[in-house]
Amino acid sequence: MKSCVLMAYVPDTASVIKVAAAANRINEADIKWIVSPYDEYALEEAIRFKEAKGAPVTVLTYGPERAQQGLRECLARGADAAVHVKGGEGTFGDALAIAKVLAAAVRKTGPYDLIFAGIKGVGSDNALVGAMVAELLDMPHVTGVVKLEIGDGSLTAHREIEGGTEVVTAPLPCVVTAQKGLNEPRYPSLKGIMAAKKVAIQAFAPADLGLDEGALAGAGATCRWKTLALPPAKSGGVILKGEEDPAAAARELARLLREQAKAI
Amino acid sequence: MACILVFVEQRNGNIRKASLEALSEAKRLASGAGWSVCAVLAGHAVAAKAAELGAYGASKVYVADEERLARYSSEAYAAVVREAAAKCAPSALFMAGTALGHDLSGRVAARLGWGCLADVTKLAVEGGTLVATRPVYSGKALATVDGGATPAVVTLRPNVFPAATGGAAAEVEALPQAPGDIRAVVKEILAKEGGELDVAEADVIVSGGRGIKGPENFALIRELAGLLGAAVGASRAVVDAGWIDHANQVGQTGKVVSPSLYIACGISGAIQHLAGMSSSKIIVAINKDPDAPIFKVADYGIVGDLFQVVPPLIAEIRKLKAEA
Numbered sequence: 001m002k003s004c005v006l007m008a009y010v011p012d013t014a015s016v017i018k019v020a021a022a023a024n025r026i027n028e029a030d031i032k033w034i035v036s037p038y039d040e041y042a043l044e045e046a047i048r049f050k051e052a053k054g055a056p057v058t059v060l061t062y063g064p065e066r067a068q069q070g071l072r073e074c075l076a077r078g079a080d081a082a083v084h085v086k087g088g089e090g091t092f093g094d095a096l097a098i099a100k101v102l103a104a105a106v107r108k109t110g111p112y113d114l115i116f117a118g119i120k121g122v123g124s125d126n127a128l129v130g131a132m133v134a135e136l137l138d139m140p141h142v143t144g145v146v147k148l149e150i151g152d153g154s155l156t157a158h159r160e161i162e163g164g165t166e167v168v169t170a171p172l173p174c175v176v177t178a179q180k181g182l183n184e185p186r187y188p189s190l191k192g193i194m195a196a197k198k199v200a201i202q203a204f205a206p207a208d209l210g211l212d213e214g215a216l217a218g219a220g221a222t223c224r225w226k227t228l229a230l231p232p233a234k235s236g237g238v239i240l241k242g243e244e245d246p247a248a249a250a251r252e253l254a255r256l257l258r259e260q261a262k263a264i
Numbered sequence: 265m266a267c268i269l270v271f272v273e274q275r276n277g278n279i280r281k282a283s284l285e286a287l288s289e290a291k292r293l294a295s296g297a298g299w300s301v302c303a304v305l306a307g308h309a310v311a312a313k314a315a316e317l318g319a320y321g322a323s324k325v326y327v328a329d330e331e332r333l334a335r336y337s338s339e340a341y342a343a344v345v346r347e348a349a350a351k352c353a354p355s356a357l358f359m360a361g362t363a364l365g366h367d368l369s370g371r372v373a374a375r376l377g378w379g380c381l382a383d384v385t386k387l388a389v390e391g392g393t394l395v396a397t398r399p400v401y402s403g404k405a406l407a408t409v410d411g412g413a414t415p416a417v418v419t420l421r422p423n424v425f426p427a428a429t430g431g432a433a434a435e436v437e438a439l440p441q442a443p444g445d446i447r448a449v450v451k452e453i454l455a456k457e458g459g460e461l462d463v464a465e466a467d468v469i470v471s472g473g474r475g476i477k478g479p480e481n482f483a484l485i486r487e488l489a490g491l492l493g494a495a496v497g498a499s500r501a502v503v504d505a506g507w508i509d510h511a512n513q514v515g516q517t518g519k520v521v522s523p524s525l526y527i528a529c530g531i532s533g534a535i536q537h538l539a540g541m542s543s544s545k546i547i548v549a550i551n552k553d554p555d556a557p558i559f560k561v562a563d564y565g566i567v568g569d570l571f572q573v574v575p576p577l578i579a580e581i582r583k584l585k586a587e588a
Contacts, residue, residue: 156451165454166453167452167454250574254581
């Protein structure tokens with residue numbers, strides 16, 4: 001048994017987003033980069049699978065040089081091997097292009113019994129890559145998993161849907177994407193951090209996987225970011241003082257919501 | 265003539281509102297561009313629902329009616345959608361940006377070799393090309409995107425596009441049995457306790473944050489929510505503290521929502537929370553701290569103790585509703 005985790009290295013969720021001069025990407029000047037939070041749940045689940053079944057964990061990412069830092073972090077938390085497909089600037093935000101590269105990397109380094117990923121990479125917020133990789137590799141998938149039991153040759157997953165959960169069974173190999181609530185990710189240990197430094201990261205260019213990144217980002221692009229802008233700032237909110245007479249403020253708020261905003 | 269194909273989602277045989285929104289938006293765009301609108305419906309004993317989709321703009325509805333399609337399966341539903349797409353050769357495939365839509369869109373897009381424009385909040389046809397606006401970085405920025413040279417799968421965020429009726433009855437065509445095995449099988453659906461509304465599809469949300477002081481005080485939030493027919497939301501802090509389920513979390517690592525009314529009680533407004541709710545149409549904040557960032561995005565607010573503000577607010581709304 002073997003598993004892999006698809007990891008995206010993304011801007012910290014606390015980042016203030018500014019638009020770059022090119023006006024279709026963010027300005028990366030002051031950005032701190034992190035392993036996408038949902039990928040942390042994915043990694044934690046893979047490590048628990050390893051602890052239970054002895055299945056080694058490979059972390060796979062497609063991104064620029066800095067993504068190597070994210071791979072080191074995953075190794076420090078308990079992953080055994082790391083694969084870095086270098087590139088991704090031109091295909092940014094194009095989930096199908098990214099899925100093609102990751103599926104090719106899986107073919108090159110696999111097979112894996114389980115492929116874990118976060119439900120989405122925060123930032124581009126597509127929530128597509130997991131299902132796309134499954135389709136490209138002809139595997140079943142379950143997205144948004146909040147509870148997972150892995151048996152011999154199959155799994156049972158609880159998947160979050162509106163107003164409840166779906167209980168899904170699927171044979172292995174399978175792609176599973178993690179939703180918050182699946183587990184509580186561990187912190188890297190000092191021993192883990194030291195050991196992670198010694199692991200050689202396997203590096204590929206998309207061309208090594210038989211893919212033409214120029215074509216994926218150019219004529220073959222399937223999602224192109226044309227412009228990026230900040231949402232219009234709000235102003236002029238009616239803020240009432242409710243410290244002294246909270247009941248009067250509450251009555252006024254109810255009146256405004258009914259008569260002015262027509263919201264209740 | 266070019267067409268937009270709309271995948272229509274049903275649960276327990278009932279058409280989801282978000283799908284009617286997607287259908288209506290497809291009709292609006294198609295009318296302007298001189299295109300037609302087709303729909304595809306998968307389920308069991310749903311044929312009677314198919315003709316009704318004409319009212320929302322579909323001129324033709326492809327129906328796959330099989331017992332094994334009663335519950336969702338990404339593999340079987342993808343096969344059905346591909347079947348319909350092969351018949352009408354659409355220039356775009358729309359679906360609602362629900363849990364099902366987000367799951368299905370990736371598989372279908374990869375199967376068709378098309379891109380996917382996910383979770384869009386605005387659509388336009390420019391020079392024959394579909395251009396979408398979608399919130400990225402959880403709403404901290406807005407990107408306009410297109411699908412390149414291929415047609416695009418588009419998921420439309422629920423509660424953003426109006427559902428409009430006015431069309432005629434649709435022509436219904438049955439699809440042959442969907443090919444292929446179903447490997448990932450939905451065995452059962454566990455409904456959330458109390459049948460609470462989900463924040464992802466609610467039109468009104470009342471959220472509680474650290475200011476509510478303890479999990480027991482969600483009762484007050486629930487009372488206001490119940491009065492407004494609203495879903496109960498929460499900040500990350502109280503979810504991480506275990507006061508409420510993560511399914512209720514609004515924000516960058518929770519749900520990103522755009523209801524018509526969002527009431528934040530005792531939520532200061534961390535950047536991740538604001539990212540998840542600032543596209544709400546009307547935002548109301550109730551917080552003790554006049555400098556809380558939530559007031560910067562609020563349309564209405566009260567600086568005060570929520571325990572002294574919310575009970576009279578409930579009483580007043582109850583009174584207004586009784587008068588109406």
